Amino acid sequence: MNKNILVTRSSMPDFDEYIDEIRELWDTHWLTNMGVKHQELERELKAYLGVPGLQLFTNGHMALEMLLQVMKLEGEAITTPFTFASTTHAIVRNGLTPVFCDIREDDYTIDADKIESLITDKTSAIVPVHVYGNVCEVEKLKGIADRHGLKLIYDAAHCFGVKYKDTGVANFGDASMLSFHATKVFNTIEGGAVCFNDEALRDELYFVKNFGIVDELHVKTVGGNAKMNEFAAAMGICNLRHVDAEIAKRKIVYERYMERLDGVPGLKLPVTQPFVKKNYAYFPVVFDPEVFGESRDRVYDRLLAEGIHARKYFYPLTSAFECYEGHFDPKDTPVALKISESVLTLPLYSDLALEDVDGICDVILHRA
Numbered sequence: 001m002n003k004n005i006l007v008t009r010s011s012m013p014d015f016d017e018y019i020d021e022i023r024e025l026w027d028t029h030w031l032t033n034m035g036v037k038h039q040e041l042e043r044e045l046k047a048y049l050g051v052p053g054l055q056l057f058t059n060g061h062m063a064l065e066m067l068l069q070v071m072k073l074e075g076e077a078i079t080t081p082f083t084f085a086s087t088t089h090a091i092v093r094n095g096l097t098p099v100f101c102d103i104r105e106d107d108y109t110i111d112a113d114k115i116e117s118l119i120t121d122k123t124s125a126i127v128p129v130h131v132y133g134n135v136c137e138v139e140k141l142k143g144i145a146d147r148h149g150l151k152l153i154y155d156a157a158h159c160f161g162v163k164y165k166d167t168g169v170a171n172f173g174d175a176s177m178l179s180f181h182a183t184k185v186f187n188t189i190e191g192g193a194v195c196f197n198d199e200a201l202r203d204e205l206y207f208v209k210n211f212g213i214v215d216e217l218h219v220k221t222v223g224g225n226a227k228m229n230e231f232a233a234a235m236g237i238c239n240l241r242h243v244d245a246e247i248a249k250r251k252i253v254y255e256r257y258m259e260r261l262d263g264v265p266g267l268k269l270p271v272t273q274p275f276v277k278k279n280y281a282y283f284p285v286v287f288d289p290e291v292f293g294e295s296r297d298r299v300y301d302r303l304l305a306e307g308i309h310a311r312k313y314f315y316p317l318t319s320a321f322e323c324y325e326g327h328f329d330p331k332d333t334p335v336a337l338k339i340s341e342s343v344l345t346l347p348l349y350s351d352l353a354l355e356d357v358d359g360i361c362d363v364i365l366h367r368a
């Protein structure tokens, strides 16, 4: 193909739309610390996502890390190793021990049926990931968390706009983290949020992201700094106006991949989950080398040679990271290990041309 195609490409508003949005910041000189753009975006996102509570953060990772902090968790958190570094690091950076549970073969989310055997008297939380925008088994997970008195905190970084049974997915569990990174379906350049039901969390999250400061004389928590600035919030306000159109365009790209690759022996394509409204965030393909005749790594290399940068999200498993060497055994989660060694996420973004999708499929299928 001889063309540089990356795994994704940030959605952006028209230049003039963004300039109009930030113009007033030159009048006020108010650039951060929960200014007008921050407040406006928070209000608009609450309405769009249909959540009772939402706090913005500087990125998804700090949102999750600080959420775990205000939950005052101790001991162990049951989670999945088939995720981005952030999920595991947020747990560890809070002084908690991650206990890795295997994932489901069909949608790659945590296998709820394997959680209870991992619960000990030290377990304080379950931290599942709605990976690729696939929705976890939310009802089962709630049942387990309630039965054992555990907090249920979702990493919903991939899930902007996803609904389950007509409910915004960030409503499930005690709280959910969303990422608004440049690579996500909805972006604020860098950014993130925590969505929650319990109103008590609102103040805790508000204070912790601003050094724990209550007012000029009172500091009530050992907080940090994870505030979203006004330029990022303004980007979010603009992008939110177009996000439905962006998701609709992603759907067209996604469907073209499905059309071209469905039924090819040895390829496992994304699942369609019942009752789920998708956001078409990722297009993961799992390669069975025995049947397809080539490994994931071989296909990755062939695509790269044509300038197509598919990504091995999520390889290696977080439990195999060198920073955790000697602490975990990736073989304890055999399904996750197998998927991480055979999955490739193909380029997917709203303005990816259908001819390029065809070109990518031709390379995969040796028709180029």
Ligand code: T4K
Pocket (backbone or CB within 6 Å): 006, 007, 008, 009, 010, 059, 060, 061, 062, 083, 084, 086, 087, 129, 155, 157, 158, 179, 180, 181, 182, 183, 191, 192, 309, 313
């Ligand atoms: N939990 C989960 C499950 C996550 O997946 C993530 C983030 C988090 C938590 C943490 O949320 P944040 O703190 O990031 O808000 C990228 C993203 O940086 C990361 O946000 C994302 N997950 C992860 C899955 O993907 P890399 O290391 O692959 O990024 P990079 O720089 O290689 O970019 C990938 C492609 O995106 C580039 O090839 C081109 C495109 N791109 C990238 C940037 C930076 C753009 O089009 N515009 C850009 O500005 O991690």
